Amino acid sequence: MTKQVSVLVAGSWGTAIASVLADNELDVTLWTRNLQQAEEINELHTNSRYLKDIRLSPRIRATTSIREAVENKDAVIFVVPSAGMREVAAQARPFISPDTLIIHATKGFEALTLKRMTTVLAEELPHCDPGRFVVLSGPSHAEEVIRECPTTIVVASPTAEAAEQAQDLLISNYFRVYTNPDVTGVEVGGALKNIIALGAGLSDGLKFGDNAKAALLTRGLAEIARLGVEMGANPMTFAGLAGIGDLVVTCTSTHSRNWKAGYMLGQGEPLDSVLEKMGMVVEGVKTTKSAFTLAQEYGVTMPITSELHQVLFEGKEPRAAVEDLMGRGRTHEIEEIANQNNKWIL
Ligand SMILES: NC(=O)C1=CN([C@@H]2O[C@H](COP(=O)(O)OP(=O)(O)OC[C@H]3O[C@@H](n4cnc5c(N)ncnc54)[C@H](O)[C@@H]3O)[C@@H](O)[C@H]2O)C=CC1
Numbered sequence: 001m002t003k004q005v006s007v008l009v010a011g012s013w014g015t016a017i018a019s020v021l022a023d024n025e026l027d028v029t030l031w032t033r034n035l036q037q038a039e040e041i042n043e044l045h046t047n048s049r050y051l052k053d054i055r056l057s058p059r060i061r062a063t064t065s066i067r068e069a070v071e072n073k074d075a076v077i078f079v080v081p082s083a084g085m086r087e088v089a090a091q092a093r094p095f096i097s098p099d100t101l102i103i104h105a106t107k108g109f110e111a112l113t114l115k116r117m118t119t120v121l122a123e124e125l126p127h128c129d130p131g132r133f134v135v136l137s138g139p140s141h142a143e144e145v146i147r148e149c150p151t152t153i154v155v156a157s158p159t160a161e162a163a164e165q166a167q168d169l170l171i172s173n174y175f176r177v178y179t180n181p182d183v184t185g186v187e188v189g190g191a192l193k194n195i196i197a198l199g200a201g202l203s204d205g206l207k208f209g210d211n212a213k214a215a216l217l218t219r220g221l222a223e224i225a226r227l228g229v230e231m232g233a234n235p236m237t238f239a240g241l242a243g244i245g246d247l248v249v250t251c252t253s254t255h256s257r258n259w260k261a262g263y264m265l266g267q268g269e270p271l272d273s274v275l276e277k278m279g280m281v282v283e284g285v286k287t288t289k290s291a292f293t294l295a296q297e298y299g300v301t302m303p304i305t306s307e308l309h310q311v312l313f314e315g316k317e318p319r320a321a322v323e324d325l326m327g328r329g330r331t332h333e334i335e336e337i338a339n340q341n342n343k344w345i346l
């Protein structure tokens with residue numbers, strides 16, 4: 001029997017994921033709170049605000065009814081910005097059956113509680129099987145996925161069965177899906193890379209060149225892994241698609257909302273005006289705030305995050321932030337190696 005799948009909501013990434021599912025010959029229900037957008041998707045098979053010049057499969061049916069979207073579905077995929085995850089999950093709660101495969105593809109923490117998205121979902125859907133929560137992450141811009149450009153992603157879940165079911169639904173000749181048991185690592189990597197992408201955009205906006213960007217990526221990965229490991233992640237996950245993979249794409253692609261926002265900031269535009277111009281979610285801004293607090297809570301040093309926090313929220317000049325980063329006290333490159341004293345040649 002064909003699987004019944006729904007995607008919440010019809011932003012750029014949700015629509016691209018719906019398209020991957022439709023290409024796999026699944027009938028997809030795509031939920032949006034916007035009636036006009038639902039009508040456009042159903043009648044014209046376009047979603048022009050988010051994905052320009054793209055014709056969607058007629059297998060994608062939009063609805064504004066959350067009940068219709070999630071009732072009697074085998075899998076429900078949450079692709080709502082992190083700020084709306086709890087609210088949307090709460091709306092879905094009365095209609096989701098306990099054995100539904102719950103996947104999310106959101107990259108961020110809940111701002112108020114600093115919780116990861118699977119935690120928020122588990123709290124709002126307490127009747128659902130905790131072994132059937134899955135996070136999907138990795139280097140995947142909607143603008144390329146929708147054009148069927150070769151893309152690799154990772155799905156992580158506490159159970160192999162749930163991860164493999166998600167893999168089955170999504171994998172195709174242009175969308176290669178890997179599995180990973182490290183839910184924390186995949187969620188933390190996906191969320192934190194947006195901070196570094198903002199920094200990379202800022203660096204490019206200041207015309208600091210490729211050396212600076214390579215430095216941000218590499219030292220950015222070091223601080224992502226440092227916090228991630230303290231939060232319970234496996235360090236190897238950061239060498240994978242949800243770590244270095246997503247960091248590379250988001251810091252180097254002009255599709256990236258976070259890179260673009262950073263670029264405008266680097267050119268001297270104020271944050272409010274940047275966010276207004278973007279018209280799409282820039283998760284890295286809220287995530288910088290969350291990670292700044294998490295770093296303090298876990299006692300972890302995150303110099304790039306800390307400087308970006310000052311630029312975004314404390315009025316620090318980007319150039320002064322870079323000067324302060326470059327002028328920090330001297331340190332080892334990799335603590336784990338430096339701590340093995342016997343590795344030094346004496
Ligand atoms: N755009 C991309 O290529 C990728 C995005 N992501 C992640 O996916 C998530 C969603 O991002 P995008 O699709 O890019 O965002 P978007 O800005 O394109 O669309 C977000 C949609 O969510 C709706 N929305 C926001 N809060 C809502 C609420 N409380 N109830 C109902 N609808 C609500 C908005 O109206 C909008 O239609 C983010 O966490 C992002 O980091 C992950 C990978 C790729």
Ligand SMILES: O=C(CO)COP(=O)(O)O
Binds near residue numbers: 246
């Ligand atoms: O996560 C993404 C690509 O993997 C999307 O990043 P942006 O939100 O910066 O476009």
